[in-house]
Amino acid sequence: MAAAAALARMELKPKGRLPSSQEAIKNQVRKELMAEAAASERGVSAEEKELVSPEKEEAAGLSVSGVYFICPLTGTVVRKDMREKHIREAILSYFSVDPVAASIMEIHTFNKDREKVRVGVETMAKYLDNIYLHPEEEKYRKIKLQNKVFQERISCLEGIHKFFQAIGFETKTLPVPGQETTEDYYVLKEEMLTRLEDLKDYKEQLLSSEPVRAQLDRQLCVFKPSPEAARFELPNDFYNLTTEEIKREQRLRTEAVEKASMLRTRAMREKDEQREMRKYNYTLVRVRFPDGYILQGTFYARESVSMLYNFVREALTNDWLPFELLGPGGLKLTDENLAFNECGLVPSTLLTLVWDASVMADIQAAGAEQPASPLKPELLSKVQTLS
Secondary structure, eight states: OHHHHHHHHHHHSOOOOOOHHHHHHHHHHHHHHHHHHHHHHHTOOHHHHHTTHHHHHHHTTSSSSOOEEEOTTTOOEEEGGGHHHHHHHHHHHGGGTOHHHHHHHHHHHHOOOHHHHHHHHHHHHHHHHHHHHOTTOGGGGEEETTOHHIIIIIITSTTHHHHHHHTTEEEEEEEOTTSSOEEEEEEEOGGGGGOHHHHHHHHHHHHHOOOOOOEEOOOOEEEOOOTTTTOOOOOGGGBSSOHHHHHHHHHHHHHHHHHHHHHSOHHHHHHHHHHHHTTBSEEEEEEEOTTSOEEEEEEETTSBHHHHHHHHHHHBSSTTOOEEEEOGGGOBOOOTTSBTGGGTOOSEEEEEEEEOHHHHHHHHHHTOOOOSSSBOHHHHTTOBOOO
């Protein structure tokens, strides 16, 4: 249900049209995964389905049930711990449709060492360049699999062998000239010599592609005015630490706080506070509007505050209205380039939105009619109550 809702939001949101090939990838991958999911659903027993319920009950008292991500290939919303598995399944499911595109995604996504990927891809591009520029030269159409450069730079990359097969290479065992031994080669099929422009396109795709990364789902929510706005109960997804480590850290801090405050200098305390801030991966942010309504979203702890300003503007009916955000104690968030953890706004925070007084005075003086709430009607239609 969460995935369907998120996908619906994505479909309705105005955006630039994607390239047709990317639309095709997204539609086909979604179709493949839906077919697989339907097949799996038919084989799941009622007892197995019940296994999901404890997690839902556990999340009932939390401010947010967890950290979620949106798969760029399918639009599906998945839990943090399932994102890599889902992206892998999405890429692998696309091999039956476009093996070249799928293998390129696999190379860039599944290999985590970006420097190794860069070196391997550039070496592979040189092989393809040689073929494109010298198609009459047979030596360029053969790649010895035991070649040291090939082994060290290319063969070690996951997905690279699927890429070779997809663009028209086949494995052959050939005799070594002047010897009685043989060696294995990748050899370009003869028919690919009539499709040299395709090879050039494959090379460009390989060089220009980026890893497929899931996008953090903001989990945008709007709440009615509530005295519970400053109360947060976060799931473990928001922390770098394990549950046991979190409990131990909390106990030790409680025991040592009075003594530490007396013995440490201010600089030492600030240094420790910054170290604490780095323990958080995400932060749950609530913005309270002048009418009391609350806008909530999830952010990376290391994202800049400017992303929050954009998030708020996108929720406004009149996104041109200037505003400021005030942190705890009424402190203005003036530097939008600072990260949430640098401002101490982790793992959760309640901020207050204030309008630019001079602009609001001008609007009132002009007699301009203002909506009852500054938030978009479609967001207000889904308003919730904080419990």
